Amino acid sequence: MNPERQQMFRVHLPQLLDALEVEISNENSYIWGNKSNNAAEPFPGMETVLDSSQVKQEVSSSSCIPKDVVVKVIETITDPAKQVGPAGLPNSARDEGARLEEERGILRLEVIQNALHKDVPKQHLLWLVGMQNVYVLQLPRMPKEYIARLVFDSKHKTLCLIKNNAVIGGICFRQFP
Numbered sequence: 001m002n003p004e005r006q007q008m009f010r011v012h013l014p015q016l017l018d019a020l021e022v023e024i025s026n027e028n029s030y031i032w033g034n035k036s037n038n039a040a041e042p043f044p045g046m047e048t049v050l051d052s053s054q055v056k057q058e059v060s061s062s063s064c065i066p067k068d069v070v071v072k073v074i075e076t077i078t079d080p081a082k083q084v085g086p087a088g089l090p091n092s093a094r095d096e097g098a099r100l101e102e103e104r105g106i107l108r109l110e111v112i113q114n115a116l117h118k119d120v121p122k123q124h125l126l127w128l129v130g131m132q133n134v135y136v137l138q139l140p141r142m143p144k145e146y147i148a149r150l151v152f153d154s155k156h157k158t159l160c161l162i163k164n165n166a167v168i169g170g171i172c173f174r175q176f177p
Contacts, residue, residue: 012069019064106163113157127160128152130167 023029101107112124128151135147150156151172161169 008069008072012065015065101163108162110160110162111157112160114152114154116154127162127167128158131158131160131170131172134167134169135172 098107110127112127114120114125114128132144132147132151135142135151136144139147151158153174156172156174159171159173160167
């Protein structure tokens with residue numbers, strides 16, 4: 001965060017918190033579900049959006065926060081380049097491709113396990129072998145026999161991430177009663 005924004009928060013955050021405290025202590029506040037005020041509901045299912053000029057006018061008429069600060073905050077809120085959060089994080093788009101593939105059916109999750117008392121579908125055994133190969137590649141110092149014992153144990157379950165009918169990742173776990 002740049003020094004100008006830090007200074008803005010240092011100066012105006014206490015005032016904002018004081019205003020919030022007053023709103024919380026007000027019995028007629030919308031926070032407590034009291035709709036006795038004649039004003040329009042602020043968040044009716046997020047259907048209405050206040051215009052920035054309305055917000056500026058309301059805040060400047062009934063607030064101790066300077067008008068220029070309100071203008072800066074509203075500009076920050078409405079400008080996507082200045083926003084921070086999931087959309088503004090540098091790695092936020094990396095999950096988007098996986099989400100789209102999952103929606104299209106290219107990528108899916110399957111919970112599978114080996115069983116001694118019943119026949120296991122051949123596809124499940126192939127996926128278990130694929131999971132074993134993934135673990136062997138990702139954990140080269142772990143003995144292959146130990147990995148095989150865990151993956152093919154009938155008490156363990158495996159959550160497989162499958163893309164184009166091939167295992168690309170997963171988690172092997174054992175549920176305890």
